[in-house]
Amino acid sequence: MMKRKGTTYCILIGLLLVVNSVWGQTPEAVLSILENGKTISYDSLEHLIQPLRKDSVFIKTLSDSNKNPMAQSFALNVLGMNARNKSDFKSAIALHQKALDIAQEIQSKDLEVSSLNMIGVAYRRLDEVRLALEYHKQALSIAEKVRPVSVSILKSKAVSLNSIGNIYLVLKQYDLAGKQFEQSLKIEEKVNNKLGLAINYQNLGFIAEAKQKLDSALFFYKRSLKYNHEINSTIGNIICQNSIAQILIKQNKTQEGLNLILSSLPAAEKLGDKYYIGMAKVNAGWAQSKLRDFENAEKNLKEGLQINLENDFKSSISETYSHLSALFEMKGDYKTSLQYLKDKQEYADKVLNEENLRYTADLIVKYDNEKKESQIALLEKENEIVKIKLNQNQRILIFAGVLFSLLAILAFIWYRQRELNTEKSMLKLEQQMMRSQMNPHFLFNSLNSIKLYIINNDKEKAVYYLNKFSKLIRTILTNSQEKEISLQEELDTTELYLNIENIRFTDKIAYSVKVENGINPNQIKIPSLLLQPFIENSIWHGLSNRESNKQIQVNIKHGFENNIVIEIIDNGIGRVKAQEIKASKVSKQKSIGIELTRERLANFAKNNKGEMLLVFEDLYDSNQQPLGTKVILNIPQ
Incomplete structure (x- = not known):
């Protein structure tokens, strides 16, 4: 058994040496290595394919070949991400699902978790909140059970946490979202993934903006932009520029914000992602309306609306209608403004119905039923109490007094215990900090230095050092x-x-x-x-x-x-x-x-x-x- 393991290990080492030797060679050479039937880890596979991800012919060939199922599944996920970036979400989901089927068949947890996350991201972009959340939670559940934990599993956990946080953002659960982003950020810092750091800082900025903490939001957006510049992420730069522009507009620096939006628009159009093209158009129209450039504002808002309608971006449609309503109100066309406001409300209701309510419908029904049962039980209990009060008023008062006193004592004990635990925790931290400050190595080295001065009969330095030290x-x-x-x-x-x-x-x-x-x-x-x-x-x-x-x-x-x-x-x-x-x-x-x-x-x-x-x-x-x-x-x- 040990001999067999050693042989396998040698084969893997040899394969990695071969992989390193062909780094940067032709797609045909890489394809030859991937199709030779030998086993390779997910991380090695990712490093091997990474330089060729933009070679559409190579990726398509790899996705059609079944000689290396792991590489085939990986390539299908790349094609799915390409489709998602062009707002073709249905094709993206189909490709990721095919990749997931292969991953489950070959029992590759790395690929399975990655594919589940990719499907979740596509559903989230479609505003399918419930489905997105289910896929990401499934991915996170599997990733947390994988041992040993590879770099790819850590990255996938960070993606799952970030995506779950984004879903909480849609549902306006900002505190819950923030906790997910902070956990994701810690993982991204651990693996030094600058893309993940950029994404999480962007999301933390969004939360700060939603809470009207504009300075904090600007700080986080600028940190995200810094990381996007470092990794030369076009889509990341577009998102950050638009987010920073929105803050500038809210801070009444509208022209500065508009310039930033317009500079991002050509890059968005070149990228071909309809979502971000629509976002830039709508933001530009919003800024132009505040600058009273009504002609260009209406043009950009309507073009953005058309893109959002064609791709069924419900949240973006609702936001665009809101800006159009405000624009026509400024122009004095109150009839058109009112119509856009009604359209905005209709799509806002759709978002709630198709996202929030669809996800929470069962919980709401259950809650309503429990509430009604609780109210009935409460009425019955109140009637019973009234009867008891009529018959045994004095005993009830005594019992209530004793009970209230007991509850008050218990509440005081609980409160005091909580305070003591907090103080104990703080004292423990202070003690630990004290031990950290009184570093044994520092004390030992300092005393040795004083000892050396004494041995060398350098009394002046010894006394000076000892005074400083004491x-x-x-x-x-x-x-x-x-x-x-x-x-x-x-x-x-x-x-x-x-x-x-x-x-x-x-x-x-x-x-x-x-x-x-x-x-x-x-x-x-x-x-x-x-x-x-x-x-x-x-x-x-x-x-x-x-x-x-x-x-x-x-x-x-x-x-x-x-x-x-x-x-x-x-x-x-x-x-x-x-x-x-x-x-x-x-x-x-x-x-x-x-x-x-x-x-x-x-x-x-x-x-x-x-x-x-x-x-x-x-x-x-x-x-x-x-x-x-x-x-x-x-x-x-």
Whole structure:
């Protein structure tokens, strides 16, 4: 048995070597490898076909060949996505269904999950909410059971979560949607999938826009656009440009928004996706109507309406009618405006009936029945209570008083227990943070340095170092007793920590703090011991592997909605290189300081009823060489 496994392993290794040797060769050469009957993993298959995805002849040939069912299923999904991008959703579903049948026949979980997700996406674009949700949940259920977890399964889980979030968006369940996007975003960060990051930031922007948090929405849309630029995604750029334009229009920067929309329209038309062409036309018409360019506004809105009607984009049709109604009202044609308003309401009702109500109809009927039964039971109970009150009024009052007192006591105990649990959780976090701050390696190394100065009879340096060290320990102990301290106190502690690190090393670290005008660090409250884990991370993972000119800069700025933004920028080797170096070391001690800080920030934001944001951004020069790392902290005040 072991011999057979070893042989199979050698065959796979040999095949991967062959695959690598033909990378970039002709479609015929790749087709020859795929049709030789040997087994290949899904991830290897994806890497092999990826450069040829746009070769329609090659993909069609592969989809028609049954010599390699896995490659055939993969190719059918590619054809399905191409059809979806041209708004031919029925053809897309048929192709993905065929790919799903093959995947289930050969028992490939990677392909099965991918195909289910693709079918769900197509149904979602058709506003078939219930079917879309069923397919995505089925995909997610299968993916969560797969062991070991491959990269493709992780990506598929992220797609499922993102798509389920999009369905919740249609149903206006923004909090539920946000939770799905955040889970998806974590996976995309783990696999470094920039496309997935772009999509999830776009969706988080949509939620912020729906909640009228326009500055937050603009922030998320711009981050999405940044990732779309990096991967050169035409469709992603179109979506982001239109989303940013909508925010600009709402902020009364209409001409700027219109320019952005019009610049995206040729790309949408070249792409051929009717959905995004219609979206750009409608957005352009909306902006032109606000600018009172009625002729062009009517032209674009009607062209967008025609595209949406031809493709049965119900939500988009309803939105277009709404803009047309507003346009004709501004023109003084109230009769036409009223008709468009009626058309808008008709399609809005269709969306509800065909999406929301179709999905929840059974639940609503069940709820109504239970409600009626509950009301009947309540009436019967009330009648019974009335009878009891008439006969035993005094006993009922006594019983009610005792019961109320008991419930009040229980409620107080429950409330107090909840408060104690919260305090216990916070104390645990603070203790863990304290242990993280009092890093044993840092203490040991510092004491060794003092010991070395004493041995070398360098009393002056030993005393100076010891004074700095004791002051830092005293500051950490003092600050750890406070839940919140001023930003200035935290900056002083951070500077003291860096002074000690600079004493220990001959290569000095240039440290600077830049505070934006109008900000008083003494008046800003933040969780105690907040910045040191990020500074330590910069030193040991970014700057320790740099030979000279080591720099750390802290910028303090105004954020949106009166929040404070703290940026910690180093010119180290970057997270990717640091991770490679860490992976090559024998000791792989896991740092918990950052995760603890994230949790403490989340609790701090919750108590201040604000939004917490923690973002790590890799910095690159024009040649895509790493320039360092930027940590962005958005702290509510």
